[in-house]
Amino acid sequence: MRYSQLRSFHAVASAGGFNAAAAQFHISQPTLTAQVGLLEEEYGVELFVRKGRRRELSDAGRQLLAITTRLFAEEGEAQAFLEQSRELRTGKLSISAVGPFHVTEMLAAFNRAHPGIELAVKLGNSTAVLDDLFDYKSDVAILAYIDEDDRLLTIPYRRHPVAVFLRKDHRLARRKSIAIAELEGEPMIIREHGSTTRRAFEEALLAAKTKPRTVMEIGSREAIREAVIRGLGISYVSVAEFVPDPDLRLIPISNAEIYTYAHVVVLKKRETSRIVGAFLDVVRQTRKT
Numbered sequence: 272m273r274y275s276q277l278r279s280f281h282a283v284a285s286a287g288g289f290n291a292a293a294a295q296f297h298i299s300q301p302t303l304t305a306q307v308g309l310l311e312e313e314y315g316v317e318l319f320v321r322k323g324r325r326r327e328l329s330d331a332g333r334q335l336l337a338i339t340t341r342l343f344a345e346e347g348e349a350q351a352f353l354e355q356s357r358e359l360r361t362g363k364l365s366i367s368a369v370g371p372f373h374v375t376e377m378l379a380a381f382n383r384a385h386p387g388i389e390l391a392v393k394l395g396n397s398t399a400v401l402d403d404l405f406d407y408k409s410d411v412a413i414l415a416y417i418d419e420d421d422r423l424l425t426i427p428y429r430r431h432p433v434a435v436f437l438r439k440d441h442r443l444a445r446r447k448s449i450a451i452a453e454l455e456g457e458p459m460i461i462r463e464h465g466s467t468t469r470r471a472f473e474e475a476l477l478a479a480k481t482k483p484r485t486v487m488e489i490g491s492r493e494a495i496r497e498a499v500i501r502g503l504g505i506s507y508v509s510v511a512e513f514v515p516d517p518d519l520r521l522i523p524i525s526n527a528e529i530y531t532y533a534h535v536v537v538l539k540k541r542e543t544s545r546i547v548g549a550f551l552d553v554v555r556q557t558r559k560t
Contacts, residue, residue: 273306273309275306276306276307276309276310277310277339277342278306278343279292279298279302279303279306279307279310280306280307280310280318280332280335280336280339281336281339281340281342281343282295282296282298282303283303283307283319284318284328284332284335284336284339285336285340288325288326289303289304289307289326307319316331317329317331317332318331318332318335319332357545359385359387359388359545359546359549360385360387361387361388362387362388362389362546363388363389363390363391364381364388364389364390364391364410364411364546364547364550365391365392365393365408365409365410365411366378366390366391366392366393366409366410366411366412366413367392367393367394367395367399367400367403367404367408367409367411367412367413368392368393368394368395368400368412368413368414369394369395369396369397369400369413369414369415370394370413370415370512371392371394372511372512372533373413373428373429373511373533374392374413376557377413377428377535377550377553377554377557378390378392380553380556380557381549381550381553384549384553385549388546388549393409396465397414397415397416397465397467400412400413400414401414401536404423404536404537404538405422405538410537410541410544410546410547410550411535411536411537411547411550412535412536412537413428413533413534413535413536414533414534414536415467415468415531415532415533415534416467416470416532416534417534417536421539422538422539422540423536423537423538423539424536424537424538424539424542424551425534425535425536426534426535426536426551426554426555426558427532427533427534427558428532428533428534428535428554428558429511429532429533429558430530430531430532430533431509431510431511431512431530431531432509432510432523432524432528432529432530433468433471433472433507433508433509433510433524433529433530433531434507434508434510434513434521434522434523434524435449435454435505435506435507435521435522435524436496436499436505436506436507436508436513436519436520436521436522437499437505437506437519437520437522438499438500438502438505438518438519438520439517439518439519439520441505441520443522444520444522446522447522447523448522448523448524448525449522449523449524449525450524450525450526451475451476451479451481451524451525451526451527452479452481452526454476454481454483454505455481455482455483456482456483456484457483457484457504457505458483458484458486458503458504458505459483459484459485459486459504459505459506460486460487460488460489460495460498460499460503460504460505460506461485461487461488461489461506462488462489462490462495462506463488463489463490464488466490467531467532468507468508468509468531471529471530471531472507472529474529475524475527475528475529478527479526479527486503486504487503487504492508492512495508496514496516496519499519500516500518500519507529508521509531511531512531535551535554535558537551
């Protein structure tokens with residue numbers, strides 16, 4: 272059975288006859304007759320019966336028409352879906368990110384440009400985010416740090432300075448800025464191993480030959496804030512991620528450039544995907560380095 276044979280049968284059955292179908296669909300009547308005849312011959316079934324000068328659907332023809340009506344309706348639905356996907360009026364984009372701040376900004380910009388696209392976001396550490404990308408569980412990854420990899424396309428998106436934050440009654444709380452050497456011996460609450468903020472901060476301390484006194488290591492930003500509020504020590508944070516609190520003060524570091532970054536990462540082989548490409552276009556339009 273050829274698809275063209277089913278299409279010809281459906282055209283004749285829907286139009287009410289061979290001549291009507293030929294006129295409606297701009298197909299020659301002999302072509303329609305031949306296609307339907309081949310279908311009947313191949314399966315040994317009579318789809319049309321003669322009644323006088325007319326040919327009407329047989330019982331088998333009526334049953335087949337019900338099937339082809341569903342078939343071609345779904346074909347039309349599939350075509351409409353693909354057309355909408357091509358025009359980015361429908362579809363789904365999955366994103367894995369190491370934090371909510373930058374990804375929320377990107378999603379808002381993308382949603383304004385393509386409101387018909389469903390967006391799904393999953394948060395995790397750097398390893399989990401990259402694994403999702405390589406396993407095709409996500410379309411886009413948002414990472415603070417990324418090693419060079421020939422399989423990946425990486426776009427720098429944002430950078431933000433890292434500052435110290437401390438309780439409002441701390442001896443340095445009224446300062447407009449702090450020199451990094453002033454942190455020598457200071458009780459410090461640090462982020463967990465693998466934190467890119469911690470790595471950037473520790474590299475700056477090492478370069479300045481300054482060593483605070485580590486009193487606690489915590490893997491939660493919220494828990495670190497509470498520890499600082501309770502006077503257990505001071506800590507550091509990307510300025511973009513600092514949540515103001517009446518009990519806290521955020522103090523810039525005057526003599527060290529310490530930054531955190533956000534990178535948008537996709538598999539190079541998926542760069543040509545329309546939906547991924549559309550997201551990258553939005554990123555390029557809104558990014559600041």
